[in-house]
Structures are given as C-alpha cells and as structure tokens.
Amino acid sequence: MPDHLNQLDAALAAYPRADLLEGPTPIQKLARLSRLPELNGCNLYVKRDDLTGLGGGGNKLRKLEFLLGEALAENADTLVTWGGFQSNHARLTAAVAARHGLACELILTPSAVRTDNDFCHNGNVLLDGLFGAKVHRLSRGVTPDSYATELVAKLKQQGKKPFVMPLGGSSPRGSLGYAACAAEILHQADALDLQFDRIIVPNGSAGTHSGLLAGMTLAGCATKIVGYSVLASEEQAMATTLEKTRQTLHLLDSNATLNEGTINVDGSERGDAYGAPTEAMLEAVRLLASHEGLLTDPVYGGKAFAGLLAAVRRGDYPAGSHLLFVMTGGLPGLFAYRSAFD
Numbered sequence: 231m232p233d234h235l236n237q238l239d240a241a242l243a244a245y246p247r248a249d250l251l252e253g254p255t256p257i258q259k260l261a262r263l264s265r266l267p268e269l270n271g272c273n274l275y276v277k278r279d280d281l282t283g284l285g286g287g288g289n290k291l292r293k294l295e296f297l298l299g300e301a302l303a304e305n306a307d308t309l310v311t312w313g314g315f316q317s318n319h320a321r322l323t324a325a326v327a328a329r330h331g332l333a334c335e336l337i338l339t340p341s342a343v344r345t346d347n348d349f350c351h352n353g354n355v356l357l358d359g360l361f362g363a364k365v366h367r368l369s370r371g372v373t374p375d376s377y378a379t380e381l382v383a384k385l386k387q388q389g390k391k392p393f394v395m396p397l398g399g400s401s402p403r404g405s406l407g408y409a410a411c412a413a414e415i416l417h418q419a420d421a422l423d424l425q426f427d428r429i430i431v432p433n434g435s436a437g438t439h440s441g442l443l444a445g446m447t448l449a450g451c452a453t454k455i456v457g458y459s460v461l462a463s464e465e466q467a468m469a470t471t472l473e474k475t476r477q478t479l480h481l482l483d484s485n486a487t488l489n490e491g492t493i494n495v496d497g498s499e500r501g502d503a504y505g506a507p508t509e510a511m512l513e514a515v516r517l518l519a520s521h522e523g524l525l526t527d528p529v530y531g532g533k534a535f536a537g538l539l540a541a542v543r544r545g546d547y548p549a550g551s552h553l554l555f556v557m558t559g560g561l562p563g564l565f566a567y568r569s570a571f572d
Contacts, residue, residue, distance in 0.1 A: 234450035238413050241448065241482040245406060246299035250291045250326060254414050255279050257422065257554065262521045271549030272542050275426070276524070277415060280531075280559035285325025286357060288318050288559025289438055292407030293399030294326050300403060302330070306393035308385055312337035312374040314505065315367075316529065318560045319398045321354040324363035333390070334363040335381060337374050343506045346569055353566030400437025402477035408441025409448070409482060415554070416449055426453050426554045427547065432534035433457030433467050433495055434504075438558060440474035443492060447475075448482050456494045458537040460530055461504045464497025471495055498540070499533040507570040510536035515564075515571075527560030528567045 260274040282291045301309065309327045313320045313336075320336045327334035336358055341349065358365055366381070368374060378394060385392040396404060419426060433439045439457035446453060459467035472493050479486045501508040511528055514536035518524050526532050538555055547553060564571075 234448065235413055235416060238409065238445055238448045238482065242406060242410050242413070245296055245403070245481075246303045247295050248298040248302060248330075250284055250295045250298070251282050254418065255281050257415070257418050260522050263517070266521075269539075269542050270545055270547075272547050272551045272553055274538075274542075275552065275554045276557045277411075277554055278557055279411070280526070280557050280561060282559070284329060285322045285361065286559070286562055288322060288561075289408075289556070290319045290322040290399050291326075292411055293404035293437055293441075294322060294395075294407070296406045297395055297399055297401070297404045298326055298330070301393035304391070304393060306332070306391045308333040308335060308390050308392040309395055310335045310337070310378055310382060310385070310392050311395035311397070312339065312378055313397060314339055314341055315350060316341075316354045316505070316563050316566050318354060318527075318563065319395070320363075321357050321361070321562065323395050323399075324358050324361035327363065328361045334361070335366065335385070335392070336363045337366045337368060337377055337381070339368050339372075339374050340370050341505055343503050348568045349566045352568075353562040353564070355566070357562055398435030398437055400435035400440070400474065402474060402481055405437040405441035405444065405474055405478040406481060408438050409445030409478060412442050412445025412449060412451070416451060424552055427551045429453055429455045429554045429556065430534060430538045431455065431457050431556045432530035432558055433459045433471060434461040434530055436467065436471045436474050438556065439471050439495075440478050442556070443471075443475045444478040444482060447479060447488060447492070448486055454492070454494060456496060456537075458499045458534040459495050459497045460500055460533045463500075464495055467497065468493055468495045496537055499537040501533070505529050507567065508533065508536070510540065512571065514539055524557070525561050525564060526557060527563040528570065529563055530560055531558050
C-alpha cells in the first residue's frame with residue numbers, strides 16, 4: 231500500500247490547493263460507548279473533522295481547499311454558492327471568503343419541513359452574516375441555480391470576477407478533499423497499528439463519500455465505506471455516489487477503474503425528508519453527547535451515527551470490529567433544531 235499511497239499523494243499534488251486545515255484531524259476511540267453491552271464488543275472510533283478550526287469547523291473545509299485553490303488560480307474576487315438556510319457549506323464558504331479577503335454571495339433556500347424562528351435565524355444563518363456574506367433568501371419555488379446564473383451575470387457586469395462553488399462543495403474537484411482525507415486516514419491507521427473494518431459517513435451531496443472511496447480505491451485499500459443517505463432516496467444517492475466517485479477517480483488517475491460493488495449506501499435513516507428530525511437521530515445525538523461529550527449535527531452526522539448504532543445493535547459487525555465514524559461537523563445546526571430536542 232505505501233506505493234499506492236505515494237501515487238495518491240502525487241496525484242493530489244497536481245491540483246491547486248488552499249491551506250485551510252490546521253494539520254490532520256485526530257482519530258479518537260469512543261471508549262465509553264464501546265464498552266456498552268448493546269454495542270456487542272465493537273470498537274467505535276471517530277475521525278474528528280468537526281475540529282477543523284476555521285469558521286466553526288466541518289468537512290466542507292476539505293472540499294473548499296481544492297475549490298478555493300481553483301478560484302484563486304483564476305484570480306476570483308467573489309465566491310458564490312447556494313444551499314438551504316442551515317447550509318454548512320454556505321457558512322464555511324463565507325468564512326473562507328472572509329479569511330482570504332474575498333466577497334461572498336450566498337443564495338439560501340427555505341426548508342419544506344422547518345419554518346420556526348430558530349431554524350430561519352439561528353445556527354448557520356446567524357454566522358453567515360457575522361462572516362460578512364451577502365445573503366439572498368429565496369422564496370419557495372425559486373430555483374437556486376438559475377438565480378445563481380443571473381447573479382453571476384450581474385456581478386460580471388459590475389466588473390467582478392465571481393467563482394461559483396458547487397452545491398455542498400461536492401463537485402469532483404471538491405471531492406478531492408476527501409480523497410486527501412482517505413490518505414490521511416490510512417497514514418493514521420498505520421501509526422495506530424489499526425485496520426478499520428468499516429468507515430461510516432453521512433451521504434448528502436455525496437462528495438465526502440465519493441472522495442473517500444476514490445482515494446481508498448487509488449490507494450489500494452479494500453476497507454468498505456458505508457454512506458447513510460440524508461438527502462436523496464437510497465437509489466438516487468447510489469447513482470450520484472457512483473458517478474461522482476468515477477469522476478473524482480478520473481481526476482486522480484484517468485486509467486483507474488472502479489468496482490461498482492464498492493458503492494454502499496443505506497437509506498434507512500433519512501426520515502420523511504432532508505433535515506426532518508427522527509427519533510433515531512435524536513437518540514444518537516444524545517447518546518454521543520452524554521457518553522463522550524461530543525456534539526454532532528442533526529441533519530448529517532446524527533442520522534449517520536444512528537445508522538451505525540442500529541447496525542452494531544443488530545449484530546451486523548462481529549465483536550472486535552474496528553469501526554470509524556467520520557464526524558463531519560455542522561455543530562451550529564444544533565442550535566437551529568432547539569425545538570426538536572425539546
């Protein structure tokens with residue numbers, strides 16, 4: 231595997247990249263949770279991507295390293311992106327723009343399932359304004375990508391150089407951030423003398439899952455990755471993850487091939503809709519907080535961790551298994567879901 235890892239590192243070095251992280255994020259064992267009888271002797275670990283420092287942290291910074299690298303190479307002066315009111319990607323795009331002295335235009339779409347005051351004005355929405363972004367709140371029914379097209383045209387007419395960040399940062403270029411994370415995990419596992427039996431991630435816009443799988447594939451690692459869909463149906467998420475993994479892998483090595491059988495998406499924890507609270511999510515967030523003092527968000531990490539807990543409790547993994555949960559951050563979203571936890 232070392233030769234394959236060197237190949238992965240060299241492939242990533244071919245793309246411009248802004249330094250947004252403060253070194254590798256730690257891997258920590260969930261010691262108290264792992265001792266619970268209901269977890270059947272499995273060893274749970276977390277990859278603390280919530281500990282990336284800029285802008286409140288979270289997985290989107292890894293994607294933004296490569297997207298911002300591309301934007302700076304094009305001499306962009308304005309970042310444009312869109313997402314829901316509580317978009318972690320929008321919040322971190324605003325923070326990155328502030329750090330680099332760029333203007334930022336955020337296009338935010340309302341939720342079909344939450345309209346309470348905390349959701350509309352607290353959490354990520356509050357931070358977007360603090361970071362100095364100009365926020366465009368769309369009415370229901372307005373298409374964000376068409377709005378973005380018109381906004382970009384206006385900015386160009388004003389003499390600005392806008393760069394459009396894709397939804398969730400999850401283009402193939404953005405997904406390279408998690409191919410880099412795959413290399414980081416493999417180096418850390420080697421230092422810890424561990425081999426993980428599964429890596430578990432939330433799957434929303436699919437960039438985290440796709441990037442990890444592309445990186446692991448090029449590194450020659452057979453560790454399976456399970457993504458819990460929180461946005462699309464299981465079938466849609468499978469198709470999106472397959473296509474993005476292929477595209478990301480092509481950026482790394484045009485001759486590399488992907489085995490479709492390595493795509494593993496579970497739609498059991500999505501709930502009624504994207505962002506809709508579930509009882510399993512609420513229980514998972516509380517369990518992680520009360521036993522380990524760690525906070526995960528209600529939209530992505532909470533649902534994926536609920537899926538991991540359900541699988542372990544069912545006995546899907548034998549005793550002694552080493553399971554790595556990628557903790558993707560999104561902490562500000564907790565404050566937007568206060569009423570759900572009440």
